[in-house]
Amino acid sequence: MELTVDRVGLAFEALASGDRGKMLEYWDENVRFEIPGNHGHAGWYEGLDEFLGFLATVGEYSAGTYRAENVTVLVNPDSGYSVDINKNWAVRAGADHDSTSPYDKLDVDALHVLRWRDGKIVEGRGVLMGDGGTTSALWWSPIRADGTRAH
Amino acid sequence: MELTVDRVGLAFEALASGDRGKMLEYWDENVRFEIPGNHGHAGWYEGLDEFLGFLATVGEYSAGTYRAENVTVLVNPDSGYSVDINKNWAVRAGADHDSTSPYDKLDVDALHVLRWRDGKIVEGRGVLMGDGGTTSALWWSPIRADGTRAH
Amino acid sequence: MELTVDRVGLAFEALASGDRGKMLEYWDENVRFEIPGNHGHAGWYEGLDEFLGFLATVGEYSAGTYRAENVTVLVNPDSGYSVDINKNWAVRAGADHDSTSPYDKLDVDALHVLRWRDGKIVEGRGVLMGDGGTTSALWWSPIRADGTRAH
Amino acid sequence: MELTVDRVGLAFEALASGDRGKMLEYWDENVRFEIPGNHGHAGWYEGLDEFLGFLATVGEYSAGTYRAENVTVLVNPDSGYSVDINKNWAVRAGADHDSTSPYDKLDVDALHVLRWRDGKIVEGRGVLMGDGGTTSALWWSPIRADGTRAH
Numbered sequence: 001m002e003l004t005v006d007r008v009g010l011a012f013e014a015l016a017s018g019d020r021g022k023m024l025e026y027w028d029e030n031v032r033f034e035i036p037g038n039h040g041h042a043g044w045y046e047g048l049d050e051f052l053g054f055l056a057t058v059g060e061y062s063a064g065t066y067r068a069e070n071v072t073v074l075v076n077p078d079s080g081y082s083v084d085i086n087k088n089w090a091v092r093a094g095a096d097h098d099s100t101s102p103y104d105k106l107d108v109d110a111l112h113v114l115r116w117r118d119g120k121i122v123e124g125r126g127v128l129m130g131d132g133g134t135t136s137a138l139w140w141s142p143i144r145a146d147g148t149r150a151h
Numbered sequence: 152m153e154l155t156v157d158r159v160g161l162a163f164e165a166l167a168s169g170d171r172g173k174m175l176e177y178w179d180e181n182v183r184f185e186i187p188g189n190h191g192h193a194g195w196y197e198g199l200d201e202f203l204g205f206l207a208t209v210g211e212y213s214a215g216t217y218r219a220e221n222v223t224v225l226v227n228p229d230s231g232y233s234v235d236i237n238k239n240w241a242v243r244a245g246a247d248h249d250s251t252s253p254y255d256k257l258d259v260d261a262l263h264v265l266r267w268r269d270g271k272i273v274e275g276r277g278v279l280m281g282d283g284g285t286t287s288a289l290w291w292s293p294i295r296a297d298g299t300r301a302h
Numbered sequence: 303m304e305l306t307v308d309r310v311g312l313a314f315e316a317l318a319s320g321d322r323g324k325m326l327e328y329w330d331e332n333v334r335f336e337i338p339g340n341h342g343h344a345g346w347y348e349g350l351d352e353f354l355g356f357l358a359t360v361g362e363y364s365a366g367t368y369r370a371e372n373v374t375v376l377v378n379p380d381s382g383y384s385v386d387i388n389k390n391w392a393v394r395a396g397a398d399h400d401s402t403s404p405y406d407k408l409d410v411d412a413l414h415v416l417r418w419r420d421g422k423i424v425e426g427r428g429v430l431m432g433d434g435g436t437t438s439a440l441w442w443s444p445i446r447a448d449g450t451r452a453h
Numbered sequence: 454m455e456l457t458v459d460r461v462g463l464a465f466e467a468l469a470s471g472d473r474g475k476m477l478e479y480w481d482e483n484v485r486f487e488i489p490g491n492h493g494h495a496g497w498y499e500g501l502d503e504f505l506g507f508l509a510t511v512g513e514y515s516a517g518t519y520r521a522e523n524v525t526v527l528v529n530p531d532s533g534y535s536v537d538i539n540k541n542w543a544v545r546a547g548a549d550h551d552s553t554s555p556y557d558k559l560d561v562d563a564l565h566v567l568r569w570r571d572g573k574i575v576e577g578r579g580v581l582m583g584d585g586g587t588t589s590a591l592w593w594s595p596i597r598a599d600g601t602r603a604h
Contacts (some may be wrong), residue, residue: 005529037586038292040191043300072534074527076458081525083536085566113538113564113582123584129566130436130449131491133586134436141189147432149194156378189433202404209335223377223383226309232374234385236415251553262415264431279416280427281600283588284435297582329470340594342493345602451496 001119003077008114009070011121015055023048026120033124037133039140051124061094061140062123064107071109084112092139094150101138101145108132153227159235159265162272166206176201176227178272185276188284190291199222202275212243212291213257222260236262243290245301252289252296259283303421305379310386310416311372312422314339317357325350328422335426339435341442353426361443364408365395365450373411387413394441403447404442454572455551456530461567462575468508476501479573484527486577490520490586492593504577508582514593524562532575538564545592547603554591554598 001007011026033051034044039082045051071085088108091097095104109129114121126135143150152158166216173225184202185195196202209217222236239259242248246255260280265272277285303309313328330373335353336346347353360368373387390410393399397406411431416423428436454460456559464479486504487497498504511519541561544550548557562582567574581589595602 003522011168034298034583036583037587038289038587039189040293042292042584043294044298045300055559060591072529072532074529074534074536076525076527079521079525083527085534102404111536111566111580127564127580128587129268129578129580130487131440131443131445131490131495133489133581134440134491136435137189138436141193141433142191143189143194143433147195149196156365161434176308185432187432187435189436223378223381224384225354225378225383226378227374231373232376232387234376234413236383240409253555255448262429264547276431278413278429279435280429282339282591282594282596284338284345285340285591289587292584294584340579340590340596341491344594344597345596346600387526439491443495444493445491445496447496449487449495451498 003075003082003116005073005075007119008073008075008082011114012084024120028117028120028122031121031124033126035126036128037137037140039137040142041140048095058090058128061093062090065097066090066106080116082100082116083111084114084116085109087140090139092150099145102135102141103138103141103145106136108136154226154267154270156226158270159224159226159233163235170203176271179268182272183274187273187277187279188288188291190288192291200214209241212244213241215258216248217241220236224244225231231267233265233267234262235265236260240289243301246295250296253286254294254296256288257287257290259287305382305421307375307377307419309421310375310384313416314386316341326422330403330422330424333423335338335405337426337428338430339442340441341439342444343442347400350412360392363395367399368392368408384416384418385413386416387411392441394452397446401447404437405436405443405445405447408438408441409437423435456528456533456535456569456572458526460572461528461535462528463565465537470504470534475589480504481573481575482572484577488579489581490590490593492560492590493595494593511543514546515543517589519543519559535567535569536564537567538562540558543592545603549595552598555588555595556591556596556598559589559592 001078014022014026029048031048032044032046035042041057045054067089069087073084075082088110090106092104102131111126111127113124144150165177179201180199182199183195183197192208196205218240220238224235226233239256241260243255250256255294262278264276266274295301300301316324316328322392325432331350333350334346334348337344343359347356371389377387390412392408394406398402401407412428415427417425446452467475467479480501482501485497485499490496498507514553517529520542522540526537528535531573541563543559545557553559564576564580597603
């Protein structure tokens with residue numbers, strides 16, 4: 001199974017499908033995935049189930065507003081790496097959709113570094129560009145702009 | 152009940168005593184208390200019970216190693232404010248006690264700003280000096296120095 | 303020279319006066335002063351002249367918009383400490399005054415911890431409350447909200 | 454001039470060569486390059502000369518200890534993007550080489566996202582993985598672990 005730009009796209013489609021059998025065609029059951037930074041949801045998730053648990057948290061925190069737009073996908077079939085670059089937006093659950101506060105609004109350029117083996121992703125790292133590490137820490141934090149705890 | 156340096160000390164003794172009746176002589180039942188920063192445990196805790204819940208988390212994360220040494224206490228009885236300045240140390244539960252990593256070892260100068268009314272604390276803010284906001288975020292984070300999740 | 307709430311206020315008036323002789327009535331020539339965080343202007347300034355150099359930088363970065371409002375002052379004459387608590391606002395030079403971006407707009411609760419000896423301040427530490435360490439790092443950074451460098 | 458893994462490697466060799474004519478075979482004179490985060494050296498450098506100025510600062514801050522080891526290179530000739538993933542180490546000038554403090558020692562996984570046009574790099578973004586945004590901010594800061602200013 002050659003590592004191609006198309007196959008990277010299909011892996012993320014499978015992840016979004018909710019169909020575990022389809023996911024396992026692209027994602028190793030023991031895949032490790034790193035969420036960047038040091039906020040409460042950062043660090044390495046071990047195994048597909050932990051990673052899916054994190055994605056459920058994203059859905060909950062963003063109340064379904066999370067949106068990503070792909071910029072480009074790169075692959076190196078020899079080393080078994082892919083990188084997909086994306087723009088990402090979300091509004092924190094409960095926040096005003098017009099808010100400009102980084103505690104409410106996520107607006108980051110980000111990418112995934114994926115390592116493939118035998119046609120499946122065995123390791124992934126989410127990575128934030130620019131000053132996205134700081135601004136996304138505000139979005140992920142339990143606090144609102146006034147310091148009160150939302151979670 | 153005059154606001155004195157001694158009374159500030161007694162308020163923290165009461166908090167540490169585990170005796171709720173004694174606590175309520177110094178801490179208002181509806182006290183709000185802010186933990187600084189944007190890590191997973193930051194923000195305003197509403198009411199004595201939420202605040203005690205946070206202190207229990209400190210005990211759990213530090214496996215009982217948290218230690219504080221008072222430097223000085225200041226009061227302004229007219230405005231109803233006190234400030235107590237302290238040095239604080241802790242080792243993260245499960246970490247090597249000789250570790251020098253800021254993900255494992257907490258070593259910060261900090262202070263509490265307390266607002267008193269009718270002899271009781273109605274609002275408190277924990278505050279970190281120097282670069283303690285950054286280093287304590289590492290300590291409070293779910294990750295170890297290698298990025299694996301401890302919590 | 304007793305350490306009183308009034309004397310703390312006079313020390314800051316002297317600092318703002320631009321009159322070095324008046325400053326030296328309250329500030330030791332070898333005073334050390336710490337700006338919190340790890341941004342490009344953070345850390346200990348050694349001596350009154352270095353500290354005045356920092357204050358000039360504040361004036362330049364804020365194009366004179368820096369404004370502070372005192373909340374309260376506390377003293378402990380026995381230990382020789384004072385704490386003054388303030389609200390602070392500024393707009394970054396060149397930024398739109400209506401901007402809500404933390405890269406442009408500073409809005410923090412802060413305090414100074416001052417150590418006095420023989421009637422003069424020998425050591426001071428600026429301290430930021432809440433999540434002010436993060437938001438002020440954005441304000442102090444060389445970058446604007448779009449990542450372009452302003453300095 | 455096709456965008457290949459080899460050509461990416463040659464672009465960085467040219468940059469390290471000090472030979473401006475060679476650099477201009479791979480780097481557009483008006484290249485923009487982003488250093489991530491919000492520390493004093495972060496943000497977009499405009500033009501090859503500004504970028505070379507930043508690289509000189511890296512050399513000065515690290516006293517020549519900066520070392521990088523390539524992990525892999527990925528290209529997408531259709532979209533004109535390349536990504537090179539690297540491990541990076543450095544010791545801050547003046548620091549003890551055995552220091553384990555993140556204020557002294559840089560140890561980060563990082564990558565460059567490069568956009569190519571007509572065989573030359575027109576835009577580049579340095580990107581830090583894991584919690585490298587936080588730890589590298591300490592390294593880049595003007596302060597040492599004790600808060601004194603090194604720069």
